[in-house]
Amino acid sequence: MSSRTNLANAIRALAMDAVQQANSGHPGAPMGMADIAEVLWNDFLSHNPANPEWANRDRFVLSNGHGSMLIYSLLHLSGYDLPMEELKNFRQLHSKTPGHPEYGYAPGVETTTGPLGQGITNAVGMAIAEKALAAQFNRPDFDVIDHFTWVFLGDGCLMEGISHEACSLAGTLGLGKLVAFYDDNGISIDGEVEGWFTDDTPARFDSYGWQVIADVDGHDAEQVKAAIEAARADADRPTLICCKTVIGKGSPGKQGTESCHGAPLGADEIVATREAIGWAHPAFEIPADVYAGWDARETGAQRETAWDAKMAAYAQAHPEMASELQRRLAGELPEGFSAAADAYIAQCQADGQTIASRKASQNTLNAFGPLLPEFLGGSADLAGSNLTLWSDAKGVTSGDAAGNYIYYGVREFGMSAIMNGIALHGGFIPYGATFLIFMEYARNAVRMAALMKQRVIFVYTHDSIGLGEDGPTHQPVEQLTALRATPGMHTWRPCDAVESAVCWKSAVERRDGPSSLVFSRQGLPHQVRSEEQVAAIGRGAYVLHEPASQPEAVLIATGSEVSLAMVAAEQLGQAGKAVRVVSMPCAEVFEQQDAAYRESVLPSDLLARVAVEAAHADYWYKYVGLDGRVVGMTSFGESAPAGDLMKTFGFTVENVVAAVEDVLL
Numbered sequence: 001m002s003s004r005t006n007l008a009n010a011i012r013a014l015a016m017d018a019v020q021q022a023n024s025g026h027p028g029a030p031m032g033m034a035d036i037a038e039v040l041w042n043d044f045l046s047h048n049p050a051n052p053e054w055a056n057r058d059r060f061v062l063s064n065g066h067g068s069m070l071i072y073s074l075l076h077l078s079g080y081d082l083p084m085e086e087l088k089n090f091r092q093l094h095s096k097t098p099g100h101p102e103y104g105y106a107p108g109v110e111t112t113t114g115p116l117g118q119g120i121t122n123a124v125g126m127a128i129a130e131k132a133l134a135a136q137f138n139r140p141d142f143d144v145i146d147h148f149t150w151v152f153l154g155d156g157c158l159m160e161g162i163s164h165e166a167c168s169l170a171g172t173l174g175l176g177k178l179v180a181f182y183d184d185n186g187i188s189i190d191g192e193v194e195g196w197f198t199d200d201t202p203a204r205f206d207s208y209g210w211q212v213i214a215d216v217d218g219h220d221a222e223q224v225k226a227a228i229e230a231a232r233a234d235a236d237r238p239t240l241i242c243c244k245t246v247i248g249k250g251s252p253g254k255q256g257t258e259s260c261h262g263a264p265l266g267a268d269e270i271v272a273t274r275e276a277i278g279w280a281h282p283a284f285e286i287p288a289d290v291y292a293g294w295d296a297r298e299t300g301a302q303r304e305t306a307w308d309a310k311m312a313a314y315a316q317a318h319p320e321m322a323s324e325l326q327r328r329l330a331g332e333l334p335e336g337f338s339a340a341a342d343a344y345i346a347q348c349q350a351d352g353q354t355i356a357s358r359k360a361s362q363n364t365l366n367a368f369g370p371l372l373p374e375f376l377g378g379s380a381d382l383a384g385s386n387l388t389l390w391s392d393a394k395g396v397t398s399g400d401a402a403g404n405y406i407y408y409g410v411r412e413f414g415m416s417a418i419m420n421g422i423a424l425h426g427g428f429i430p431y432g433a434t435f436l437i438f439m440e441y442a443r444n445a446v447r448m449a450a451l452m453k454q455r456v457i458f459v460y461t462h463d464s465i466g467l468g469e470d471g472p473t474h475q476p477v478e479q480l481t482a483l484r485a486t487p488g489m490h491t492w493r494p495c496d497a498v499e500s501a502v503c504w505k506s507a508v509e510r511r512d513g514p515s516s517l518v519f520s521r522q523g524l525p526h527q528v529r530s531e532e533q534v535a536a537i538g539r540g541a542y543v544l545h546e547p548a549s550q551p552e553a554v555l556i557a558t559g560s561e562v563s564l565a566m567v568a569a570e571q572l573g574q575a576g577k578a579v580r581v582v583s584m585p586c587a588e589v590f591e592q593q594d595a596a597y598r599e600s601v602l603p604s605d606l607l608a609r610v611a612v613e614a615a616h617a618d619y620w621y622k623y624v625g626l627d628g629r630v631v632g633m634t635s636f637g638e639s640a641p642a643g644d645l646m647k648t649f650g651f652t653v654e655n656v657v658a659a660v661e662d663v664l665l
Contacts (some may be wrong), residue, residue, distance in 0.1 A: 004221045007042070007293045008034040009277045010077060010286055012250050015069040016273060017283040018090040018097075020264045025091060025099065028247040028260040029067030032218070033152055033183050036243055039224040040150060040181075041074055041296070044232075048300030049079035052107040055329050055426065056307050058147045059110050059126045063119025064154035064183065065100040066262065072097045075108045077286070077294035082106050084284055103424070103452040111424050112452050115444050117160030118417045120180060123151045124166040125421020125430075127178035127238070128396065128406070132376065133427045135402035137325050142314045144307075144325065148232070151180040155193050158182070158201060162445075165414030170238045171209030174398030178238040179231045183218070185247040191258045202242055211239040218243030236398075250277040328374050328427045331455070331511060337371050341505040344368070348498045349534050352526040357519040357559070358461040360497035362387035364504045369393070369404075372508065376428040378406035379459075380415050385521075386433035386461045412438045416445035416458065423454040429508060433459035435467075436476040436518055443482065449514040450488035456514040457507045463493065464614035465649060466560055467521045471639030480518065480615040484587060488513040492586045493613075495562035496524050499585045502537040506589070518559070522642055525563045527583070540589030541601050545569055547578035553608035553660050554580040556623055561612040561631075561651065568612075568656035579660060580606070587623075610659045614651055629659040 011034040019025035040060075047057045062071045069090065075082045082096060086106070089095035096106040100114030110126070113119035127149040134145040157163050170178055182201065186193055202214045211234045213227045224243070231239035248260030251273045265273065274280065281287060315322035327334070344367045353360070369375055369390045376396075379388045394403035408415040412434045419430040439446060439460055449456040465475045483491040492503035492515060500519065507515035527544060536542035541556075545566055553572075557565035562583050569579040582601055584590060590598065602609075602623065609628040611620035617632030624630060631650055638645060646652065 003293060004038055005035070007290060008038040009250070009279050010290050010294070011037060011070060011073040012277060013274070013279050013281065014073040014076070014087060014284070016251075016265050016270050018069050018072070018087050020267065020270055021088060021283070022091040023264060025069060025264065026066040026262045027069065027265055028187070029064055029154065029183065030070035030073065031251065031260070032185050032245040032247045032249045033067065033070055033181075034249065035219045035221060036152070036181055036224050036245070037070060037074055039221050040228065041078060042294065043225060044228055045150065046147060046303055047296065048304045049108070049297050050301060051304060052080065054304050056145065056147050059123065059149045059425070061110055061119045061123040061126070061149065061151045062101055062113055063123070063151050063157045064116065065113030065119060068097070068099060068101050070152070071101055071109065072106065075106060077291065079295050079297040080106070080108045082108070088284055111421065112448060115448065116156040117162040118445060118448060120151050120153050120157055121162050121166035121414055121417035122421035122424060123149050123178060123180070124170045124175065125418035126425040127170065127175040128173060128418065129422045129425035129428055130177060131173070131175060131401040132396055132403070135400065137321055139318060142310065142317065144311055144314050148177045148179060151178070152183060153180055154183045154185070155188050155197055158199070159197055162413045162417060165411040166418060167205065167210070168208050169409065169411065169414065169418070172398065173396065173401070174209070174236050175238045176235040179228070180238070180240050182240055182242045183245055184242055185245045187247045187256070187258050187261060189258060189261055202240070205240045209237060211237040212242065213239065214242045216241055216243045218245035219249065252276045324373070331426065333509065334371060338505075338509065340371055341368065341501070345498060345501045345505065345534060348501050349529060351497070353497050354523055354525045355497055356521055356523050357494050357496065357500045358387045358521060360494070360500035361459065361504065361517065361519050362390060363497065364501045365390035367501070368504060368508065372429065373404070374427065374429045375404055376406065376422055376430045377404065378408050378415060378430070378432040380408045380412045380432070380434040380438070381410045382434055383407070385435070386459060388431070388433045388459060406432075408432065412441040413445055416442035417448070419456045420445060420449050420452065420454055423449070423456050424452070429455055429457065431457035431459055433461065435462040435474060436460035436479050437462070437474050439479050439483070446483070446489070446514070446516070447486055450486050453488060453513045455511055458514060458516045459519070460516060461519045462521045463518045463559060464520070465633070465637035465645045466614060466642045468642035468645060469639055472636040475637035476615065477633045477636055478616045480613070481619045483516050484619060490515040490586055490588050491518065492516065493518040493559040494585045495557070495559055495583055496526050498527070498529065498534065499537055499583070503585060506538055506586070520560050522560065524560055527562065527566070537585065538589070539593050539597060540586040540591070541582055541584035543580060543601055544583040545581035547573055547580060549578045551578050551580035551606060553577065553610065553664055554582055554602065554606055555610050555612060555656070555660065556582045556584055556620070557612040558584055559613065561614055564651060564653065564656060565612050568653050568660065571653060571657055572660055577660065577664065608663045610656065610663055612651070612656055614646070614649070627663070629663050631656055631659050
């Protein structure tokens with residue numbers, strides 16, 4: 001048995017043993033891709049197990065994340081801080097080895113994978129970030145950003161539509177340092193895929209503009225090595241290496257069948273597999289010579305040391321650029337950003353413009369953009385409607401990747417998952433936009449941004465039935481509730497230009513998760529505020545209007561409905577009813593405030609409450625209680641001018657006044 005095969009068999013043994021001990025998992029993919037992984041990790045992958053955060057490391061993404069024991073085995077064997085006890089605790093509570101790779105659990109896991117197709121899409125984002133960062137910072141003799149992104153993926157990833165969105169764009173952008181290995185084993189959970197997946201995958205990727213290396217024997221190390229060398233030699237195109245493999249390779253009774261895809265092999269079959277592959281070691285035991293064959297710590301340290309020396313020379317030749325690169329890789333904002341942003345917010349308050357919040361967002365981008373070279377924006381073919389282009393926006397292209405804006409095309413899901421990959425790579429703050437209704441196309445990638453706590457900014461415009469004639473297919477109703485129900489998401493719906501600038505500042509400064517910024521198509525009137533009220537916007541909710549006497553009711557509103565609430569409160573005041581108005585642009589941030597502040601905004605003894613928002617009503621009962629009232633949507637919209645729709649669905653001063661009067665009875 002060759003030493004390569006013996007090294008690969010260590011993966012097979014660890015995978016089948018861990019899955020058996022957990023009594024759940026997917027041994028087939030790790031066993032089938034073990035030979036490919038051995039060649040890639042031992043001959044090509046540039047990484048340092050002692051420093052998983054090394055900026056110029058290669059990125060490895062296991063897109064077929066159900067095969068998680070493959071990456072856990074690789075990390076353990078090559079010297080990462082992932083001891084054998086963690087492999088023995090595979091899929092157990094609080095282990096670093098959950099059922100699918102989860103970002104932030106085990107060192108060396110670059111992204112959370114499991115939802116098929118998103119891993120390859122994250123990898124496209126990482127490759128875009130590498131290419132753009134290199135174009136912005138590399139100089140002759142100083143390729144300080146120079147690494148590959150490697151992806152393992154299976155039939156399931158390729159069946160998912162997001163793989164088309166991402167891989168099509170990857171070809172267009174000429175991501176030559178992106179290499180994907182297609183595990184072509186012909187098996188998915190339901191059996192042989194020829195009954196439901198007969199695509200000509202090589203032709204498909206060829207049409208995208210990829211280099212395609214077809215018919216590689218995934219169990220022949222020399223063929224795999226030659227394919228990787230060919231991939232590395234093509235600097236202008238991403239590469240798909242199509243590897244023919246046997247799922248569950250080595251298991252005499254189950255290899256090549258769906259029975260080893262997502263279930264333990266069984267004790268008897270594991271004994272038979274050990275004999276078949278010549279692995280005469282007990283469960284979870286790895287011989288010293290196998291560990292030595294995998295150990296990447298020395299070579300990894302040497303590679304990082306060489307890069308550190310290059311960076312030191314780069315800093316001498318280009319000190320300002322080196323300092324800027326290090327700042328951006330650390331995720332730190334430019335000195336003075338916060339003060340400059342506050343000055344712009346104050347100017348917005350002084351100017352008092354009545355404009356659509358989507359236009360206010362663009363104005364903010366024009367103010368913040370020159371301060372934030374790390375911005376990498378984009379839109380899913382709606383730049384003219386989302387207003388995400390700003391004065392110095394420049395497109396990233398295949399021939400010139402030094403820009404700061406990506407034209408994503410009609411790829412909402414792909415855009416969102418690509419942004420996650422850009423954020424995970426580092427060096428950029430990505431933002432991308434579409435209509436709020438089309439958040440639904442991207443929903444799972446938005447969820448993944450929150451799950452991974454990434455600084456990603458999702459921009460959503462045309463936020464309600466107020467967009468009018470395009471009708472119910474384009475009018476969001478339940479989407480705000482879905483965003484707000486996502487753990488870790490900050491969802492901002494500002495009521496004017498001032499709140500719009502504040503929400504951008506909050507999203508940029510946030511480092512522990514994503515933000516959704518939700519803007520209107522229609523113009524929104526400016527609200528008069530004190531300096532204290534302007535400062536309070538960033539706390540998520542604040543008292544915008546306080547009556548002269550003790551308030552007997554409170555109106556809570558967001559976005560375009562804040563002005564409606566203000567007019568209703570004025571009318572109620574003229575009728576002798578004292579009503580407070582609370583603007584709540586971001587409920588999640590408000591809920592993070594201390595109890596005293598929350599009580600000052602929504603006193604527990606002020607129970608006569610009405611919420612007003614042109615979105616689904618149910619969300620707001622958490623604030624108004626079952627005895628309160630919500631002026632909101634309980635149905636889909638219609639196609640008509642915005643004013644007619646607002647009247648039809650009850651977003652009128654008269655209806656809000658009636659709701660307050662009703663709750664005061």
